Amino acid sequence: MMPIDVDIAGRNAETFPVLHVWGWEIALYLFLGGLAAGLLILSGWMHRRTAAERLSPAVAWVAPLLAPVVLSIGMFALFLDLENKWNVWRFYTAFRWSAPMSWGAWILALVYPASLLFGWAAWSEFGPAGKRWVTGAPFPLRREIAGLNIAAGVALGIYTGILLSALGARPLWNSPLLGPLFLLSGLSAGAALLVLIEKDHEWRRTLARLDVRFIAAEAVVLTLFFLALLTGGQAQRASAELFFGGPYTAIFWVAVGFLGMALPVWLERLEERGKVAHSAVAPVLVLFGGLALRAVLVLAGQASHWEVLL
């Protein structure tokens, strides 16, 4: 027999507000966490592979300083989401290996001081003369600190996706591809922010090219993510349908697919060929797309469930 009607009054957050799970705070945190991860990985990588004198100010010290700032705002959003803020310290009196959120709390406890140290190292060596805290001398272990921040950034970038993947109750999220997807989206957002603040023409070109590659890789992972859902069980297919004819179709394909990925790639290609002048439009769109991706996945995930199997 086909179910023809399910009365769910009192069983979802719309009709029953106490069932609210995650809103804009978590979406913003997932975006800013990914962005900080992207900044740390990219600037850390540049610090390791490029001679000190060839680094532009944006990658040399602005990005390493921005990462902990971005992360701080993200962590504040995370704090705002906690319903019992007095108990926030309880995250650090336990380590629960089976709980991704516990891993996340401890990863933040590692990433945050590491990014501050990187910011300090980068600023003291490359910051504007006269404003450095450690005047101009090569900072001891700067390259090693950059390496540590690459590792920390990868952990942070992947975990923002794993956090949702672990929640088997929401079939949309329950995919191992969410970790790599969020990491690539974070790298693309990080590259876009660097393009936005970069003044050196050559560096901007390099970073914009890198961004196009990250977006291309992100599109491949996103395709695999949907393929895995569409070829999965009934609950997985139903969750994929949220994006193919369901309530999240328009917002996802317009905000994430077109505005956040296709349009900026097209613009970057035109800028590369000199057909349009370089502008802030493409990187701003990429950043918007990264935020929209998190927001749509956080909301749509909560609309996906096992109800179809009742």
Place this chain on the structure above:
Amino acid sequence: MPRYGMAIDLRTCMGCAACVVACKVENRVDVDAFRCRVTQRSRGEFPNVHLEILSERCNQCSDAPCVWNCPTGASHYAEGGVVLVNENLCTGCKACLAACPYDARFINSRGVAEKCTFCLHRVKEGLEPACVSTCPSRAMIFGDLDDPSSLLVQTLGARNHRALKAEAGTRPNLFYLE
């Protein structure tokens, strides 16, 4: 060590919501929240339509994702495999709400995750959970799933039954008799 479970008879449950009220009174649940609820589903195609009334609550899963997703250990297994929340440890991060396939949890006015406890405080004193003892049609059976002589085990052995969303793989201990 008992392993508590519950069976609800779909033939005799009439959706009166006495269980919901009894639970609210017994556990002093917030005005706008419920630890248990009655939902209705209609299935089939006209004119062969079937209305199903379900008294729903925490399924006290043996493999509970709320427990293993809790970052502080606030959600834990207590006596008889009952899943409880330690208010002193709960940060209100809502990982357990997101992890529960049954949407059986909510955040209460103290900012803490709350859910059905099988009235463990009553069970420890030899009483039945408030919903079970209130049910006017005696549609609910509470007992020890490991005790072959219990009415619960004997009824489950004698009647067709199913768990909700068993495919979610959480090994629920709440059964519906068909």
